[in-house]
Amino acid sequence: MYNALIMPVLADKIFYFLTFVALLSALLVVFSKKPMHSVLFLIITFFCLSGHYVLLNAQFLAAVNIIVYAGAIMVLFLFTIMFLNLKNEEEDKRSAITQIIATVSGGTLLVLMVAVLRQTEMNLVANREPISNVGLVESLGKVLFRDYLLPFELASVLFLAAMVGAVMLGKRDPGDKVI
Amino acid sequence: MDLEIIKTIPLEHYIYFSTALFCIGIIGVLMRRNALIMFMCxxxxxxxxxLLLTAFSAYNGDAxxxxxxxxxxxxxxxEVAVGLAIxxxxxxxxxxxxxxxxSKLKW
Structure with missing residues (x-):
């Protein structure tokens, strides 16, 4: 099925625009002072990644990314920030030497990875013809419920464990002080 | 049948983009002290x-x-549900x- 959403000429321009916005807002997540701004920039990053999924014709993942990440997880973050009333975090930053070390180590990893990946020859695409309807709900549901049925059911056990854990951790004992 | 993006954008660009995003996350975890921001990173x-898995999947035609x-x-x-409770x-x-x-958990 041809991806009718994207004009052929515009595809690369949209790709580079989304990449630029995603990287910029990811940097702003790390460097913004207030936690609330970080959450909002992270939501922008998630929307850009959903745009990337649409470009790759993975419509199911684009929808799930919006619903689960930008919807559920970010609302949880926002709820926690408002609940704890975190406003200004002026002394949030670590010492200067730690910041420099953090940036240098992260940048070194980036340079190393790019240098290694430039040397790598990736000819796995040549093996198979790209099929564009892989990411649609129909084909993905067939794979999920045929080949990955057991992991899917185990994920529900994981959710149950996480739910019980979150309730147990968040429960207030009678002697605790009220926030 | 083919996707336009696969013809115009090489797979390497997705790999570089994902690497950059991952490294920004690492820098954030190492740099910030607020537990919430570390979670976001x-x-x-x-x-x-x-994104990398999706790109490989789309380019390889494997769901x-x-x-x-x-x-x-x-x-x-x-992870977020348990982590935010903590x-x-x-x-x-x-x-x-x-x-x-x-750090007082050390002793």
């Missing part, structure tokens, strides 16, 4: 992996990669989300 790293992304999202949701508990005890306070 972990989410950033998970999303970089998700398994996108199913894996689905499971990563499941695990991320569970953050709230830490805040209740120490009035701060600074993870430096947790």
């Amino acid at each position: 972990v989410e950033l790293m998970l999303n970089a992996t998700n 398994s990669g996108q199913v894996f992304v689905f499971f990563i999202m499941v695990v991320a949701a569970a 953050v709230v508990m830490i805040y209740r005890n120490s009035r701060s989300t600074d993870i430096g306070l947790l």
Whole structure:
């Protein structure tokens, strides 16, 4: 099925625009002072990644990314920030030497990875013809419920464990002080 | 039948983009002290992996990669639920989300 959403000429321009916005807002997540701004920039990053999924014709993942990440997880973050009333975090930053070390180590990893990946020859695409309807709900549901049925059911056990854990951790004992 | 993006954008660009996003997440985890922001940077790293898996899946014509992304999202949701409960508990005890306070767990 041809991806009718994207004009052929515009595809690369949209790709580079989304990449630029995603990287910029990811940097702003790390460097913004207030936690609330970080959450909002992270939501922008998630929307850009959903745009990337649409470009790759993975419509199911684009929808799930919006619903689960930008919807559920970010609302949880926002709820926690408002609940704890975190406003200004002026002394949030670590010492200067730690910041420099953090940036240098992260940048070194980036340079190393790019240098290694430039040397790598990736000819796995040549093996198979790209099929564009892989990411649609129909084909993905067939794979999920045929080949990955057991992991899917185990994920529900994981959710149950996480739910019980979150309730147990968040429960207030009678002697605790009220926030 | 082919996708336009696969013809115009090489797979390497997706790999470089995901690597950059992952490294930004690592820098954030190492640099910030607020536990909530560290969690957000972990989410950033998970999303970089998700995008890479999706790109490989789309370029290779194999749906398994996108199913894996689905499971990563499941695990991320569970992780955030438990992690934020822990953050709230830490805040209740120490009035701060600074993870430096947790260094007293050492002794």
